[in-house]
Amino acid sequence: MVNLDSPISIVRPHAIEFGVGTAERLGRWADERGYRRVLVISDAFNARRVDALALKGELTVFGEVRPEPDTDDLDRVLAVANAADAELVVGFGGGSAMDLAKLAAVLAGSPQTLQEVVGPNKVRGPRRVALAQVPTTSGTGSEAGIRALVTDPGTRAKLAVESLHMLADIAVIDPALTFTVPAGTTAATGVDAMAHCVEAFTNRKAHPMIDLYAIEGIRLVGRYLARAVADGFDAEARAGLSLASLYGGFCLGPVNTAGGHALAYPLGTRWHVAHGAANALIFPHVLAFNTPSVPEKTVIIMDALGHGRARDIRSVFDTAHAFCAGLGIEMTLSGLGVERSDLDAMTEDAFAIRRLLDNNPRDLTRADIRAIYEAAF
Ligand SMILES: NC(=O)c1ccc[n+]([C@@H]2O[C@H](COP(=O)([O-])OP(=O)(O)OC[C@H]3O[C@@H](n4cnc5c(N)ncnc54)[C@H](O)[C@@H]3O)[C@@H](O)[C@H]2O)c1
Ligand SMILES: [Fe+2]
Numbered sequence: 001m002v003n004l005d006s007p008i009s010i011v012r013p014h015a016i017e018f019g020v021g022t023a024e025r026l027g028r029w030a031d032e033r034g035y036r037r038v039l040v041i042s043d044a045f046n047a048r049r050v051d052a053l054a055l056k057g058e059l060t061v062f063g064e065v066r067p068e069p070d071t072d073d074l075d076r077v078l079a080v081a082n083a084a085d086a087e088l089v090v091g092f093g094g095g096s097a098m099d100l101a102k103l104a105a106v107l108a109g110s111p112q113t114l115q116e117v118v119g120p121n122k123v124r125g126p127r128r129v130a131l132a133q134v135p136t137t138s139g140t141g142s143e144a145g146i147r148a149l150v151t152d153p154g155t156r157a158k159l160a161v162e163s164l165h166m167l168a169d170i171a172v173i174d175p176a177l178t179f180t181v182p183a184g185t186t187a188a189t190g191v192d193a194m195a196h197c198v199e200a201f202t203n204r205k206a207h208p209m210i211d212l213y214a215i216e217g218i219r220l221v222g223r224y225l226a227r228a229v230a231d232g233f234d235a236e237a238r239a240g241l242s243l244a245s246l247y248g249g250f251c252l253g254p255v256n257t258a259g260g261h262a263l264a265y266p267l268g269t270r271w272h273v274a275h276g277a278a279n280a281l282i283f284p285h286v287l288a289f290n291t292p293s294v295p296e297k298t299v300i301i302m303d304a305l306g307h308g309r310a311r312d313i314r315s316v317f318d319t320a321h322a323f324c325a326g327l328g329i330e331m332t333l334s335g336l337g338v339e340r341s342d343l344d345a346m347t348e349d350a351f352a353i354r355r356l357l358d359n360n361p362r363d364l365t366r367a368d369i370r371a372i373y374e375a376a377f
Helices: 025-032 071-084 095-107 183-201 208-230 235-252 259-271 275-290 295-304 313-326 340-351 366-376
Strands: 015-018 037-042 058-062 088-093 130-135 147-152 157-162 170-173
Touching: 015 025, 015 235, 025 130, 025 170, 037 071, 037 095, 058 071, 071 095, 071 147, 088 095, 095 130, 095 147, 157 259, 170 235, 183 208, 183 235, 183 259, 183 275, 183 295, 208 235, 208 295, 259 275, 259 340, 259 366, 275 295, 275 313, 275 366, 295 313, 340 366
Parallel strands: 015 170, 037 058, 037 088, 088 130, 130 170
Antiparallel strands: 147 157
């Protein structure tokens, strides 16, 4: 484990605007810097309300981002980005839109291809365009980070690009933009935000400087997620979740996730289960599995969630499972349409994600992973 005196690097977007009604500040910020040609990367829902950002000048809107984008989606974005020749790229949507905006900001007009930049620190800078991120879900925290994920349709693996050059100049986090997120997506993305915090907190690379955000992020989800699921227009609850998501993003940068996300990825890449839903289903299993390796931290997590009495594998599992199921989240693989015959292949895929599994506080063998999928089936 890492100690207080262990080295760590922390980066943040240059500016962060937070709070209900802040969306229109992006327009003023862009105007003050003289950005005239602006490219907004968005999904169909958010593209329809791009006016909320009050952007001036020559606006190109790519409004076709699909959930869990793949390399074909990125190619379409890059074609539009190359033609737009923008001075400012804006990611306006959930993690899917923000991740594609990051890649567009560094790959449009660049001789580098996606394959050349996969992995850490492969992007050649400096970036030629400004980058702004405006999240409309509260889950990924992608607005604060330096990673972007796209699926390779050939191998069904998530390709992770990590680069300081993808850090936003400004993140505008307006919780009012999340009022319209449906209850099911709110629940799943909220557990995703919490999973970022939990997996960073219990990580082999966990660091006290990040633990602060992790614990507070878990507390915010414990306090506000059920409220936001019950009433999407509860501004305080939505703000709490937007903050939890941002804190989760702070956790991802220097520490990152671990076993939970590794086991969740095959659900997305092989079965097109949304990122949040996949993580929510896996969450109780890996939290419980890890309990013997990080008992004190698990107590702190259960306390922060408002369930202080759970201590052992069984009660941690039952409590976390009840928390997720109580939010209306589908908690079985079969319920999501996954076929039992795929569990072996999913196990192989998950076991290969060493960049995350090696962070897990307790070793997850192939047999452990297979047993978790079986239990979740
Ligand atoms: N970069 C990172 O650090 C990081 C971290 C976690 C996840 N991710 C990636 O993020 C993606 C998932 O992002 P996500 O969970 O935010 O979902 P998403 O961006 O895929 O959006 C999910 C759905 O919600 C809709 N939507 C978005 N905002 C809405 C709103 N305000 N009202 C109504 N509908 C709305 C979208 O149109 C879409 O259909 C995955 O590809 C995942 O790999 C990235
Ligand atoms: Fe996630």
